[in-house]
Amino acid sequence: MAYEKKIPVDLDCPLRLTMSLIESKWKSCILDELREGIPQRPSEIHRCLPEAAPRVLDIQLREMVEDGLVVKTIYPELPPRSEYRITDLGLSLIPIIDMMLKWGKEHFEVFEKKYSGQSED
Amino acid sequence: MAYEKKIPVDLDCPLRLTMSLIESKWKSCILDELREGIPQRPSEIHRCLPEAAPRVLDIQLREMVEDGLVVKTIYPELPPRSEYRITDLGLSLIPIIDMMLKWGKEHFEVFEKKYSGQSED
DNA sequence: TCATATACCGAAAAATTATTCGGTACTTGA
DNA sequence: TCAAGTACCGAATAATTTTTCGGTATATGA
DSSP states (O other), X not given: OOSOOSSOOOTTOHHHHHHHHHOSTTHHXXXXXXXXXXXXXXXXXXXXSTTSOXXXXXXXXXXXXXXXXXXXXXXXXXXXXXXXXEOHHHHTTHHHHHHHHHHHHHTHHHHHHHTTTTTOO | OOSOOSSOOOTTOHHHXXXXXXXXXXXXXXXXXXXXXXXXXXXXXHHHSTTSOHHHHHHHHHHHXXXXXXXXXXXXXXXXXXXXXXXXXXXXXXXXXXXXXHHHHHTHHHHHHHTTTTTOO
């Protein structure tokens, strides 16, 4: 595991279970990236999400493999090559991702105004 | 604001905008609690979510007020009384909460097995 | 030879979020 | 008078997550 948790995930709450799989900073974006089912190399994912530190994507992709949301294929070549592909389990989260995407687009302006003067202190 | 962020929320990504409103540990549960539209006092919310530290609920409720997901009514009485009620904006997130609730219930067993030996180290 | 690209990892630092503790102020009921 | 309940808040601490930095190893092209 990437991060050792001292407090276990609360499995009694279905809401928190679902959240725990997608709440990390880039996981929802990764799922959105892989949604078409086309396998992508880590370097491609990095380029699609340039604001994310490559190390975080590594870590979050590995967690998503552990959670069964994506699968990883390693090709024994040099220079090294590997690919990540979304699984059926990962695909089953896409409707949720879509609703969040839709909601975010619809309510954009409200928060654009609200947080326009964010980092001035 | 409760926690001062040094890195601003990425408003360019609708997904991350939506996530930022609900990803805190108890916000989705609070929305689920208030979904019926019945105003609830902080102490009632605390009792409904006994695993949450009261202080966190205070902070997250305040953030949700700032984000316009709930409204707070303070009654100028003694002992003090106040109530939180979900807004239309908050209600518009309920379909997303519902899908996550549904997904979590449907995929429970997989993760129950996977994380059964979590806190043994 | 040297820079760049590939994929990955460990360790430390920084940032964020959650928790605990103690305090304010006033009321009711034992 | 004292305990408990109400609603808060500040500050310190703990836990978690993200970021940065440097390193491994090999291949290609300038």
